[in-house]
Amino acid sequence: MSVQSEPRLWLEYGDGTSHSGPLAVGQRIMWDILRSLPADDVSTNIALHFALPGGITWDRLLGALRLVLGRHEALRTAFAAAPDGEPQQQVPATLRIPVDVVAADPSDAHQADRLRESMRAVPFPLGDPRPVRVTVVTAGDTPTGLVLGLSHLALDGWSLTIVMEELALALDGRDGELPPAGEQPIDRAWYERSEAGLRRQAAALDYWAANLRTLPALYFAPAPVADDYDSVIFSSPAAARAIAAIAARDQVTPAMCLQATVALVVGLHTGAWDSALWTVTATRFRPASRRLVAAFNQNALFRPDWGVDTYAAFVRQAAQGALRAYAYCEYDLGEIDALLRRIAAERGGELPQGWFYNDSMVATGATGDAGPADDAPSTPDGRECQHIDNHDGQVGHRMFFRVLELSPSMTRWLLTADRGVLLPGGGERFVRDVDAVLVAASADAGLTLDEAARRIGAAARPSAPPQGPAAS
Numbered sequence: 001m002s003v004q005s006e007p008r009l010w011l012e013y014g015d016g017t018s019h020s021g022p023l024a025v026g027q028r029i030m031w032d033i034l035r036s037l038p039a040d041d042v043s044t045n046i047a048l049h050f051a052l053p054g055g056i057t058w059d060r061l062l063g064a065l066r067l068v069l070g071r072h073e074a075l076r077t078a079f080a081a082a083p084d085g086e087p088q089q090q091v092p093a094t095l096r097i098p099v100d101v102v103a104a105d106p107s108d109a110h111q112a113d114r115l116r117e118s119m120r121a122v123p124f125p126l127g128d129p130r131p132v133r134v135t136v137v138t139a140g141d142t143p144t145g146l147v148l149g150l151s152h153l154a155l156d157g158w159s160l161t162i163v164m165e166e167l168a169l170a171l172d173g174r175d176g177e178l179p180p181a182g183e184q185p186i187d188r189a190w191y192e193r194s195e196a197g198l199r200r201q202a203a204a205l206d207y208w209a210a211n212l213r214t215l216p217a218l219y220f221a222p223a224p225v226a227d228d229y230d231s232v233i234f235s236s237p238a239a240a241r242a243i244a245a246i247a248a249r250d251q252v253t254p255a256m257c258l259q260a261t262v263a264l265v266v267g268l269h270t271g272a273w274d275s276a277l278w279t280v281t282a283t284r285f286r287p288a289s290r291r292l293v294a295a296f297n298q299n300a301l302f303r304p305d306w307g308v309d310t311y312a313a314f315v316r317q318a319a320q321g322a323l324r325a326y327a328y329c330e331y332d333l334g335e336i337d338a339l340l341r342r343i344a345a346e347r348g349g350e351l352p353q354g355w356f357y358n359d360s361m362v363a364t365g366a367t368g369d370a371g372p373a374d375d376a377p378s379t380p381d382g383r384e385c386q387h388i389d390n391h392d393g394q395v396g397h398r399m400f401f402r403v404l405e406l407s408p409s410m411t412r413w414l415l416t417a418d419r420g421v422l423l424p425g426g427g428e429r430f431v432r433d434v435d436a437v438l439v440a441a442s443a444d445a446g447l448t449l450d451e452a453a454r455r456i457g458a459a460a461r462p463s464a465p466p467q468g469p470a471a472s
Contacts, residue, residue: 014094064170182291210470220349230427260318
């Protein structure tokens with residue numbers, strides 16, 4: 001199996017207009033992340049495989065690609081630093097990219113997976129003018145599969161779902177059903193600098209400031225170092241069944257049930273009986289931005305209410321807290337950094353280290369790629385915990401909890417955490433404690449927070465209640 005060294009096809013797409021402008025906040029966040037990584041790092045790359053509809057022609061395939069890629073400026077945008085050092089985005093009138101062609105190998109059941117991983121393994125340099133790569137798998141001269149590689153600077157997980165939906169419609173010949181495209185990234189960047197955009201950002205900064213000032217002191221402790229980290233992948237059919245049962249009983253989404261439980265176990269492990277998560281959020285709250293394709297995610301500060309007695313009340317209140325967090329997650333990157341420094345000085349501590357929670361791949365219906373893992377034997381109950389070496393990019397954060405899969409029959413999580421703030425047992429104990437709380441709560445509708453703490457061997461509730469989340 002080999003890709004032709006010289007592509008036989010080229011694809012040109014775009015609407016014929018060109019312009020340039022500043023980066024939107026979400027794009028600037030991703031620019032800074034990618035700039036901080038080694039030049040050959042591919043951990044943020046996106047790659048996917050489509051099985052094409054039977055009997056599809058080359059004309060329809062290339063027409064669908066030309067149509068969908070051409071609708072979204074981010075998929076032909078190049079980024080570069082201006083003379084003053086600030087990054088700019090440049091949208092050409094059209095972009096011409098090669099289309100590689102690979103013959104299908106009926107004897108290789110994993111060919112599509114190998115092609116996708118080969119695509120993912122090629123870096124996208126910051127100045128790369130081609131944020132999209134295309135390979136077509138053929139049987140004879142008939143296209144049967146499509147592999148796309150995409151730069152994370154071009155789009156985020158929610159954008160990926162938009163592109164996938166549109167491609168499916170176009171490949172099926174249903175072009176007329178495509179909804180209007182959302183605003184383009186440069187339009188978003190100018191909105192953020194408008195009076196309305198600045199008002200939203202000011203409200204977000206007030207929300208963050210009020211909550212940061214009342215978080216437990218441990219959120220301002222010195223940053224950990226690399227040797228302090230554990231990284232694990234945990235799979236549990238029992239937790240998946242428990243999440244489905246709790247969600248139905250307590251009228252919350254499965255995603256919120258898991259998010260709230262992770263926040264609960266953070267508060268129990270640290271002994272603070274208070275917690276906050278930096279949740280990766282799609283931030284598509286205005287009608288104009290609903291179908292925006294770009295690197296657009298920002299972090300919301302999710303802080304559940306610990307002033308309740310039962311797990312069920314905690315989860316229901318957490319759903320309300322999530323809505324507050326999402327309402328105040330659009331802000332200027334420089335101003336939020338200045339706010340963090342200012343409040344850290346007020347608190348007499350270090351810059352707060354993020355407790356990150358990301359379920360964006362699950363929310364979009366895609367699946368996460370956990371990377372290489374050591375083999376772990378299956379257990380009779382289906383639970384598996386694999387220790388992995390996957391934490392270098394997370395050094396400096398307290399935790400990064402990523403939901404890789406969440407269905408009624410299986411849930412799978414990747415956790416990288418500073419073991420210095422967890423109970424003995426580190427990352428593996430943390431994920432097993434999340435699992436234990438979920439299973440216990442599904443069996444007992446009246447489970448109290450004190451009982452949850454006892455079940456995982458955490459400290460009892462302190463006599464002085466936590467201050468709780470600040471209102472907007």
